[in-house]
Amino acid sequence: MSVAGRVAGVLEAFLPGDVRLTLTEICRRAGIPLTTGHRLVGELTAAGFLERLPDGPYRIGTRLWRIGAQAxxxxxxxxxxxxxxxxxxxxxxxxxxxxxxxxxxxxxxxxxxxxxxxxxxxxxxxxxxxxxxxxxxxxxxxxxxxxxxxxxxxxxxxxxxxxxxxxxxxxxxxxxxxxxxxxxxxxxxxxxxxxxxxxxxxxxxxxxxxxxxxxxxxxxxxxxxxxxxxxxxxxxxxxxxxxx
CATH class of the missing domain: 3.30.450.40 (GAF domain)
Known part of the structure; x- marks a missing residue:
């Protein structure tokens, strides 16, 4: 799977409508190893595409929401x-x-x-x-x-x-x-x-x-x-x- 495909898999993990997902849940849905997911999720969070909540889970970040709202x-x-x-x-x-x-x-x-x-x-x-x-x-x-x-x-x-x-x-x-x-x-x-x-x-x-x-x-x-x-x-x- 290409890097772009892995990133898409991470973001698509939220498509069923789940607002909050743990790193393990994201990796399982995306079909990627936990170590790879940890790196990708960290980079997406740093870029504002994902947001980490105080108690640990992740949700869609405002930057991705702003892009998607332009559809x-x-x-x-x-x-x-x-x-x-x-x-x-x-x-x-x-x-x-x-x-x-x-x-x-x-x-x-x-x-x-x-x-x-x-x-x-x-x-x-x-x-x-x-x-x-x-x-x-x-x-x-x-x-x-x-x-x-x-x-x-x-x-x-x-x-x-x-x-x-x-x-x-x-x-x-x-x-x-x-x-x-x-x-x-x-x-x-x-x-x-x-x-x-x-x-x-x-x-x-x-x-x-x-x-x-x-x-x-x-x-x-x-x-x-x-x-x-x-x-x-x-x-x-x-x-x-x-x-x-």
Missing amino acids: AGPRGLRELALPYMAELYAATRENVQLGVLLGDRVLCLERLRGPHSVPVVSRVAGELPLHSTGVGKVLLAYAPEALTERLLAAPLPAYTPGTITDPARLRAELAEIRRTGMAHTQEEMTIGACSAAAPVRGPGEEVVAALSVVAWRHSADLRRLDPAVLEAARGLSRDLADLD
Whole structure:
């Protein structure tokens, strides 16, 4: 493995969304010896690409964050989405999430959360599964057929007792999402949480992202949240269409 490949492996160790990793965890994920990892991590930390925390683990440094924030596609979508996400949060006072398809996962581009919102597992730049989240179901419903079939052919992990793991049931739900333009979850990713999500369309009506509200299941009426989520997603879609 080249030096560049080893450096890339060290940085990609943080891709699953883990904020803090020990040196041993980084080396194991990167597939490099501990001695090599110690040297590379030390150099990356000195350069500001990684940061060592007082109790020992490492996290992504501000220098790498500043470089990554300049990525044209995600940055443009995020900047256009933020006003609509802020309006959606003001209307619901619940978690608001923006996600895009990344391989067979959801990449969380942005998240707004209030002090009384239900705790969620998502974090900015973190990844989520497709089959058990509102944003994921939207993206899966409009994903290329090959991706959908590959995911449905593999075992679907259960994150809670409410996670849909039956391929036939999930396939029917995806068809309903395409029919209604809305996806819903009930305690499928996090106990106590529910969500409503809608597609965001780019030029040519292609679905490029998904926008969702995640709320407490015991107090939220998803059908009453649907209009606000739809309005925000459609407004963002109009802005994206104007860029064409």
